[in-house]
Amino acid sequence: MSEITAAITAVGGYIPDYVLTNAILETMVDTNDDWITSRTGIKERRILKDTSKATGFLAVKAAEDLLAKKQLDPKEIDLVLLASTTPDMPVAATAAYVATEIGATNAFAYDLQAACSSFLYGMSVASSYIMSRRYSKILLIGADKMSSIIDYTDRTTCIIFGDGAGAVLFEPNHQGLGHQDEYLRSDGVGQNFLRIEAGGSLNPASEETIKERKHYLFQEGKTVFKFAVSNMADAAAKVMAKNNLTKDDVDWLIPHQANKRIISATRERMGLEEEKVLMNIGRYGNTTSATLPLLLYDYEQQLKKGQNLIFAAFGGGFTWGAAYFKWAYTTDN
Numbered sequence: 086m087s088e089i090t091a092a093i094t095a096v097g098g099y100i101p102d103y104v105l106t107n108a109i110l111e112t113m114v115d116t117n118d119d120w121i122t123s124r125t126g127i128k129e130r131r132i133l134k135d136t137s138k139a140t141g142f143l144a145v146k147a148a149e150d151l152l153a154k155k156q157l158d159p160k161e162i163d164l165v166l167l168a169s170t171t172p173d174m175p176v177a178a179t180a181a182y183v184a185t186e187i188g189a190t191n192a193f194a195y196d197l198q199a200a201c202s203s204f205l206y207g208m209s210v211a212s213s214y215i216m217s218r219r220y221s222k223i224l225l226i227g228a229d230k231m232s233s234i235i236d237y238t239d240r241t242t243c244i245i246f247g248d249g250a251g252a253v254l255f256e257p258n259h260q261g262l263g264h265q266d267e268y269l270r271s272d273g274v275g276q277n278f279l280r281i282e283a284g285g286s287l288n289p290a291s292e293e294t295i296k297e298r299k300h301y302l303f304q305e306g307k308t309v310f311k312f313a314v315s316n317m318a319d320a321a322a323k324v325m326a327k328n329n330l331t332k333d334d335v336d337w338l339i340p341h342q343a344n345k346r347i348i349s350a351t352r353e354r355m356g357l358e359e360e361k362v363l364m365n366i367g368r369y370g371n372t373t374s375a376t377l378p379l380l381l382y383d384y385e386q387q388l389k390k391g392q393n394l395i396f397a398a399f400g401g402g403f404t405w406g407a408a409y410f411k412w413a414y415t416t417d418n
């Protein structure tokens with residue numbers, strides 16, 4: 086049997102129409118465009134305004150975009166994995182809804198939650214299934230309706246997050262392309278610094294939890310920033326060293342979009358030129374599970390077959406890591 090690797094063979098994406106600019110945020114909380122731009126690199130984010138629609142809707146849109154581009158019959162899909170931290174409901178799995186909506190009637194489906202590292206971990210899961218030869222077409226979607234858990238009176242969080250979704254297809258590859266290696270870690274100390282306190286089994290929803298605004302995302306920004314800077318850069322550097330990659334061997338860094346300064350620190354640690362870093366934080370903010378696939382969606386035409394990509398992420402938990410992929414295709418146009 087020939088060796089197989091797990092490669093991404095198609096990309097799709099979706100961002101909602103409504104643009105929440107820094108100027109609009111200035112009318113909502115005590116902030117200003119200068120502060121937001123210099124501290125985060127964010128200029129605007131997209132928000133899914135329709136309150137009857139949620140993460141599942143974003144995920145379906147991104148998946149449909151991929152299916153149309155790839156001309157793929159959804160019945161061929163074996164597994165739909167939804168990386169998300171804002172499922173439509175605590176129960177049932179949003180992935181099952183998404184699979185049914187897109188017509189993936191021969192697939193099983195489940196959600197995967199690791200905050201901002203959800204998609205990175207999902208790439209590991211999808212790759213492992215493919216490399217084990219158990220499944221051969223896996224749709225991995227990263228989607229989050231972050232606006233559903235953000236307190237728009239809290240200036241320390243509402244300026245950061247946005248809504249969006251990206252989708253990729255994983256298939257076997259016989260040329261050694263796709264997933265090469267990874268370095269994934271977690272540290273439960275993060276629970277104290279980035280969390281939604283209520284609504285889970287520890288603090289079920291009650292009148293009191295609502296009054297105390299405990300259903301919104303809380304972040305101790307400075308502490309999270311310190312952990313993110315050192316760990317994301319460290320993971321990316323470790324994956325490079327483990328695979329004997331010099332800065333010249335790396336074609337693209339695909340980093341989680343939480344803060345431009347965290348991305349810069351990771352790039353510097355890797356010794357990379359700025360042109361090699363994919364970035365769209367200015368337009369979308371932090372879309373949590375959707376940042377990595379939305380970068381692939383936005384930059385797909387610049388990625389060439391055989392190029393070396395380093396993905397890196399850091400998020401709540403804490404969870405973080407980096408993955409080394411060889412890109413598997415070049416687009417026609």
Ligand code: UT7
Nearest residue numbers: 116117120124201240241244306307309310313343344400
């Ligand atoms: O993706 C998941 C992982 N998350 C992250 O990686 C996020 C990591 N953290 C960060 O990106 C940054 O810590 C933030 C962007 C959240 C905050 O930036 P910072 O440079 O760490 O600011 P800070 O929290 O130290 O606050 C500095 C000052 C404070 O005022 P004083 O105490 O110095 O007078 C804040 O009250 O800025 C103030 N401030 C603001 N001012 C204007 C905080 N938020 C705002 C705001 N507008 N929106």
